[in-house]
Amino acid sequence: QKEVEQNSGPLSVPEGAIASLNCTYSDRGSQSFFWYRQYSGKSPELIMFIYSNGDKEDGRFTAQLNKASQYVSLLIRDSQPSDSATYLCAVGWAGGTSYGKLTFGQGTILTVHP
Amino acid sequence: KAGVTQTPRYLIKTRGQQVTLSCSPISGHRSVSWYQQTPGQGLQFLFEYFSETQRNKGNFPGRFSGRQFSNSRSEMNVSTLELGDSALYLCASSARGGNEQFFGPGTRLTVL
Numbered sequence: 001q002k003e004v005e006q007n008s009g010p011l012s013v014p015e016g017a018i019a020s021l022n023c024t025y026s027d028r029g030s031q032s033f034f035w036y037r038q039y040s041g042k043s044p045e046l047i048m049f050i051y052s053n054g055d056k057e058d059g060r061f062t063a064q065l066n067k068a069s070q071y072v073s074l075l076i077r078d079s080q081p082s083d084s085a086t087y088l089c090a091v092g093w094a095g096g097t098s099y100g101k102l103t104f105g106q107g108t109i110l111t112v113h114p
Numbered sequence: 115k116a117g118v119t120q121t122p123r124y125l126i127k128t129r130g131q132q133v134t135l136s137c138s139p140i141s142g143h144r145s146v147s148w149y150q151q152t153p154g155q156g157l158q159f160l161f162e163y164f165s166e167t168q169r170n171k172g173n174f175p176g177r178f179s180g181r182q183f184s185n186s187r188s189e190m191n192v193s194t195l196e197l198g199d200s201a202l203y204l205c206a207s208s209a210r211g212g213n214e215q216f217f218g219p220g221t222r223l224t225v226l
Binding site (some may be wrong): 032034036042043044045046049088090092099100101102103104105106107 | 163213
């Protein structure tokens with residue numbers, strides 16, 4: 001069983017639409033949740049993180065966390081062609097033997113077409 | 115603030131050789147994590163160092179090793195290279211480890 005699963009994609013949305021990216025995780029002890037954006041040939045870039053249940057907004061990005069359902073999502077409002085990239089969901093823990101380890105999903109490829 | 119830097123950016127080696135990759139974290143960050151990224155397996159955690167101590171290790175063979183220096187710079191070494199070691203090797207730094215990690219540009223290793 002994969003520890004972190006993302007909607008398989010690829011996801012294609014028109015410019016100006018809302019893109020919705022989803023992620024589920026298997027370990028209920030997970031404490032921190034991250035979204036990274038990775039352009040082709042580049043390294044992952046941290047765009048959002050969330051630790052508590054609910055919504056967290058930053059500009060056009062909203063991260064949503066539901067620990068009871070073990071679900072985290074990323075909404076991108078007013079999608080732009082420059083948002084076209086692979087989005088990686090990552091899950092972390094704190095302390096013990098889990099220091100410094102993020103577990104990543106396989107990523108969802110998002111294409112925003114004009 | 116300068117970001118995470120990694121050297122070299124590209125490397126070509128042959129099977130059986132060894133390789134050393136270097137990572138300099140963001141100033142003030144004491145935790146460095148290393149990851150391997152391949153098309154088939156995605157991003158996989160190798161190990162993490164904090165204050166010169168390895169605190170966590172992923173499920174990789176002993177050919178993969180690392181260390182951290184007193185200035186928080188880190189190196190990883192892969193001995194007896196195999197074709198399957200061809201990958202993008204990424205390091206990420208964070209202030210405390212586990213929380214917000216910022217990636218360097220990566221080292222693209224090709225094993226022939």
